[in-house]
Amino acid sequence: LAKTTQPISMDSYEGQEVNITCSHNNIATNDYITWYQQFPSQGPRFIIQGYKTKVTNEVASLFIPADRKSSTLSLPRVSLSDTAVYYCLVGLSNYQLIWGAGTKLIIKP
Amino acid sequence: NAGVTQTPKFQVLKTGQSMTLQCAQDMNHEYMSWYRQDPGMGLRLIHYSVGAGITDQGEVPNGYNVSRSTTEDFPLRLLSAAPSQTSVYFCASSPGQGVYEQYFGPGTRLTVT
Secondary structure: OOEEEOOOEEEEEOOOOEEEEEEEEOOOOOOEEEEEEEOOOOOOEEEEEEOOEEEEOOOOEEEEOOOOOEEEEEEOOOOHHHOEEEEEEEEOOOOOEEEOOOEEEEEEO | OOOEEEEOOEEEEOOOOOEEEEEEEOOOOOEEEEEEEOOOOOEEEEEEEEEOOEEEEOOOOOOEEEOOOOOOEOOEEEOOOOHHHOEEEEEEEEOOOOOOOOEEOOOEEEEEO
16 A cells, blocks of 8 residues: 655755655556645645656756655755645556645745 | 635534535636645545546545536535534645646635534
8 A cells, every 4th residue: 555754844944955755665657756835824736746767847856766665856946935845645547646744844044 | 717716715613514615616627626634644635526427535535525517616515514624625626637737726724613
């Protein structure tokens, strides 16, 4: 049974690169990983999605190693406005969605 | 486009009362879903719909009903509110089920006393 595990919280400083890792055992080749960002009193917002290796967009990168037992969301040069909760989501081929409990990221000046 | 809208933003109910949380989207998305979010537990799927007239249960459906008479609207009905249903409720939509970006509404904060 797939399950996702993420750190409860992380701290970093402005200008640093932040990496948040999500562990997800027992996922299949065509299961996908998605990350969402959530600010207080708002709904989650899509950041990035991928199946394998590396995906990059204008705000983040997603690294998925060959064993697919984890994935890492990388936020380059964070700012105070990146303070939020970040959710890892695994989408299975049977359409089941496995959400992580979220990582509260606090960026300090 | 307004995206996904939810009403009301806040609601207080007494135990045993019923109410409907409204959700609408203007993106012509086929897939819509309802989640509840409790502290430290992330998002849990209540019900979902893959198109008008089709609904199915998610992870935590007990105590909730849904219907999907149009593509745009997906209301969530609490049949007899209980304190355990105190939560923040989010509606989401996407073009289809599966590997699609989900668009979330702003949420409804519900307190049951």
